[in-house]
Amino acid sequence: MNINPIPKRFIIFSGGGGIMERVQRVRLSTGINTFEIENVPASFDPSTATAFFEKEPEGVNILQVDVKRPDKQIVENFISREKTAASAIIQNATDLRGANRDQIIELIESAHYRRYEDMRGTLTVTIESRNECEAMLCVRYFLEDARIKWEPSLHLSIDENSGTATVEGFILAMNNSDINYPRCEVEFAEFEMQYTPGDEGFLNDLANEQVAQSVMPRNRMMKQMKRLKSLVK
Amino acid sequence: MKVTLGSRKNVRLNWFKQEGVPFVLKRELEFSYNENSVLVDTVTPPVYMQYSLSGLSKAIPKTNIIVFSEGLPHSYLSTLGSVGDKLLTEKVVDETMNVVDRIVKVQQGEESIITKPVPPNERHLFKEIQIHERQDTIRRKITLKNEGERLVNGIKVQFIEKKDINYSGASKEPLEADPPEYTWKVDVPPGKSVAIELVLKRDVRQTYKIERDPIPQPKLKR
Numbered sequence: 001m002n003i004n005p006i007p008k009r010f011i012i013f014s015g016g017g018g019i020m021e022r023v024q025r026v027r028l029s030t031g032i033n034t035f036e037i038e039n040v041p042a043s044f045d046p047s048t049a050t051a052f053f054e055k056e057p058e059g060v061n062i063l064q065v066d067v068k069r070p071d072k073q074i075v076e077n078f079i080s081r082e083k084t085a086a087s088a089i090i091q092n093a094t095d096l097r098g099a100n101r102d103q104i105i106e107l108i109e110s111a112h113y114r115r116y117e118d119m120r121g122t123l124t125v126t127i128e129s130r131n132e133c134e135a136m137l138c139v140r141y142f143l144e145d146a147r148i149k150w151e152p153s154l155h156l157s158i159d160e161n162s163g164t165a166t167v168e169g170f171i172l173a174m175n176n177s178d179i180n181y182p183r184c185e186v187e188f189a190e191f192e193m194q195y196t197p198g199d200e201g202f203l204n205d206l207a208n209e210q211v212a213q214s215v216m217p218r219n220r221m222m223k224q225m226k227r228l229k230s231l232v233k
Numbered sequence: 234m235k236v237t238l239g240s241r242k243n244v245r246l247n248w249f250k251q252e253g254v255p256f257v258l259k260r261e262l263e264f265s266y267n268e269n270s271v272l273v274d275t276v277t278p279p280v281y282m283q284y285s286l287s288g289l290s291k292a293i294p295k296t297n298i299i300v301f302s303e304g305l306p307h308s309y310l311s312t313l314g315s316v317g318d319k320l321l322t323e324k325v326v327d328e329t330m331n332v333v334d335r336i337v338k339v340q341q342g343e344e345s346i347i348t349k350p351v352p353p354n355e356r357h358l359f360k361e362i363q364i365h366e367r368q369d370t371i372r373r374k375i376t377l378k379n380e381g382e383r384l385v386n387g388i389k390v391q392f393i394e395k396k397d398i399n400y401s402g403a404s405k406e407p408l409e410a411d412p413p414e415y416t417w418k419v420d421v422p423p424g425k426s427v428a429i430e431l432v433l434k435r436d437v438r439q440t441y442k443i444e445r446d447p448i449p450q451p452k453l454k455r
Contacts, residue, residue, distance in 0.1 A: 169248035
C-alpha cells in the first residue's frame with residue numbers, strides 16, 4: 001500500500017541537507033502489512049533510514065525497511081534528455097506570452113534544474129501485526145541534498161546616544177529541490193564542518209559506488225560534520 | 234516554527250527581535266615596529282572597530298550583520314557567533330579615524346666594540362670577530378584625527394615592544410604599562426587630532442669578521 005506521510009519535523013543543516021521525520025496514521029490488518037512511502041527523494045540516506053511507531057501498539061512488529069536509491073548513471077541519462085527537451089521547448093516556442101506562461105516556465109525550470117537528488121527513492125516498511133489496529137507510523141531519514149540549507153542574518157539598529165541596540169534575527173531557508181515541504185515543523189542546526197560541499201553536492205561519486213555493486217551504501221553528509229554548534233527552533 | 238518550504242523557493246523567516254540590547258563600540262589601534270620599520274618616515278596604521286553586544290537572549294551562529302543607524306544602513310559586518318549571551322562582530326577598519334605615524338628624530342648612540350676570538354676552523358681566514366653595539370633613540374609621533382562628526386571616545390592605543398625595539402617613554406603616560414604592551418585610552422573630538430609622541434630605544438648589533446693581513450709571499454728568483 002502506498003502512503004504519503006506528512007512531514008512532521010524537518011531539521012535543516014547549515015551546510016546543506018537535513019533530517020526529515022514524517023508521520024501518518026495507518027490501519028494495520030492481521031498478518032503482514034507493507035507500506036511504500038511516497039515522495040522519498042533519491043537524496044535520502046538508505047544506510048540510516050528508520051521506521052518506528054509514535055506509540056508502539058501491542059502485537060505489532062516492524063519486520064524490515066526496504067531501501068533503495070535509483071541508479072545514478074541511468075537516471076542522469078534521463079535527466080539529460082529532459083533538459084534537452086526543456087531547452088528545445090523554449091527555443092521552438094512561437095508564443096510564450098499566453099495565459100499559461102508561468103506554468104510553462106515553472107515546468108521547464110523544474111526540468112532544467114533537475115538533478116539526481118530530485119528523483120524518487122524506495123522506502124518500504126513491512127509490519128507484522130497480530131490483530132487489526134491503528135498506529136502512527138513514523139519514518140526518519142537523512143537528506144543528503146546540499147540544495148536544502150539555511151543561513152541566518154542579523155539586523156542591528158544602534159542608538160549611540162543610549163548605547164543600546166535592537167537586534168532582529170532572520171533565517172533564510174533555501175529549498176532548491178523538486179520537492180515541497182508543506183507546513184512542517186522546521187528546526188535549523190548549525191554544524192562545524194570539515195569542509196563545505198561544492199556545487200556538485202554530496203552525491204557526486206555515487207555512480208562509482210553503484211557501478212561497483214559491492215559497496216554498502218554510506219552516509220556522505222554526516223562524515224563532513226564535526227560537531228553540532230547550535231540548534232535554532 | 235511551522236514553515237512551508239516550496240520547491241525551488243527561498244523562505245525568509247522572522248527569527249527573533251530583542252530591544253534594548255547594550256552595546257559598546259570598541260576601537261583599537263595596535264602597532265609595533267621592527268628594526269627597519271621603526272626608521273620609516275611615515276606609516277598609516279588602521280584603527281579597527283568592533284561592536285560588542287551583551288545580554289542576548291538567543292544563541293547566534295556565524296552570520297552577517299547589517300548595522301543600521303538612524304534608520305539607514307551604516308555598515309556590513311560579520312560575526313563568528315555568540316558566546317554565552319555575548320556577541321562580538323569581526324574587526325573592520327574604522328574609516329572615520331585617520332592615523333599618521335611619523336618619525337620625528339633619530340639619535341644615534343655611542344658605539345661600543347667587543348672583540349672575540351675566531352673559531353679554530355676559521356683562524357686561517359680571519360683575525361678576530363668584532364661586535365659593534367649601540368643604542369639609538371628614536372622619537373615617533375602618532376597623530377589620530379577624527380574625520381567624523383561625533384566624538385570618538387575610548388580608542389585603545391596599544392604599542393607592543395618587539396625584539397630590539399623597546400619603549401623608553403611617551404609624551405603621555407600610558408594607562409597600562411605591562412611590558413611588552415603599553416596601552417593608552419584616547420578621546421578624539423570631531424574634526425580634531427590627538428597626538429602621542431613615543432620615545433623608543435633601538436638596539437643595533439652588528440658583527441664583523443676581520444680578515445687576516447695577507448701573508449707576504451717570498452719573491453721567486455729566476
